[in-house]
Amino acid sequence: MLDLTYDTPKPKTIAGAKQDWELVIGLEVHAQVSTNAKLFSGASTKFGAEPNSNVAFVDAGMPGMLPVINEACIEQAVCTGLGLSAKINLESAFDRKNYFYPDLPQGYQISQLYHPIVGEGEVLVELGPNSSGTPTARLVRIERIHLEQDAGKSVHDMDPALSFVDLNRTGVALMEIVSKPDIRGPEEAAAFVVKLRQIMAYLGTCDGNMQNGNLRADVNVSVCAPGQYEKYQATQDFSHLGTRCEIKNMNSMRFIQAAIDVEAKRQIAILESGGTITQETRLYDPDKGETRSMRSKEEAHDYRYFPDPDLLPLVIEQSYVDAIAASLPELPDAKKTRFMADFGLADYDASVLTADLDSAEYFEAVAGQTNGKLAANWVINELFGRLKKDNREIEDSPVTPTQLSALIALIEAETISGKIAKDVFEISYTTGRDPAEIVETEGLKQVTDTGAIEAAVDQIIADNPDQVAKAKLNPKLAGWFVGQVMKATGGKANPKAVNQIVAAKLAE
Ligand code: ADP
């Protein structure tokens, strides 16, 4: 189903002192599942509640409390898997990952190490045009998606001597989306997260709010000599790749890119001076612009993983998956392709208009009633520009799709010029009035009556004999007459007609 008429972009290369290096990146994206209740309790997931008010006994790790799976979380994970063209595993299971943390009262996190609910999938990550103008995209393979519990929050900055804990987040469902190491540069990594966020927003499975921590990523980075990655691709043998380091918990697109860049350079410096990379978990410090070692890489056995004895294996029916598949909304790739086909849009415009559902719906409502290309221009250039100036979202647009398409229809019918249309748009935007009414009341109709235009041209020619003499020698000066006529008619004269009449009169 994926449209692969894209060119494959070149990987990011960093020139070291001795040789060129390529980047290899794999992401583990933690996406909070959009549901009202937590993964194994009925406590609310609402953000910003009073600390420790959304906590069930099981979330607080009270002895003898039993987890009960929230079916809504399963449905959302399956839905996300289908949105990433992934294999849905009809049998999965939950494991305990044991470790101590003050904000993890159970003493373990329930996760899915051995049998995740979603298997391999893929995501098309668009990356803009290459030097010859062809759009490029990377197909990033998904390794798996598993469901797991989030931890709570330790608060260290409320008191100089005490730490506090807020368990509201404890037990909230996360989807961990693990990519294969198919991402080849910092921009691609950010674009991958943007694409995941877009798909999940279309599906309604994660709100993607990075500020609230609802979407965050662990970034795995390694470097290799050119040619090594192709060997890995041919064999799927990881030994062709360099040793990776994992940078934990990145919650902004900017930091993801900056962290990858400094981490790759750190590794290159070590390798070129004859050292080796130690596989470890690192933290990115945006103030210092560096990554620092946090702990050495821990293996599954360090966590004493074992199947959670309180939870049965999770078995779902194919018919359940089919029902979710049948109710999937149109996804970003499909919508973009359809916009390009139905409305004659360029790849870039179609990407911009499908970036979020509200924009796509707004555009489609406009384009459905008028010329698609003009609609795209007006939505992207005028409307988005104006909304941005006011810091407003598309759903709060004071100009409705019906009003914008009516405005475009007035341009198409040559009732108003494109220039006057911008004034009408501004009036409509600030007052909410209908374009046709504005044009009528303000007397903005384009003068297409050639008689009236001729009269205006004659008058200006009669008043400016010197200019006429000059213009007869230099036809470029005709522009001056056109300007005068437009001025005399308050910008309402049809520019095409004015140009023609001025040229004809000056040639007499
Ligand atoms: P672990 O279970 O030890 O965390 P995984 O196999 O799950 O290891 O891989 C974790 C992430 O690291 C995945 O996103 C994967 O794509 C990425 N990854 C694996 N090898 C490399 C490598 N050589 N360079 C960069 N990323 C890698």
Ligand code: MG
């Ligand atoms: Mg991992």
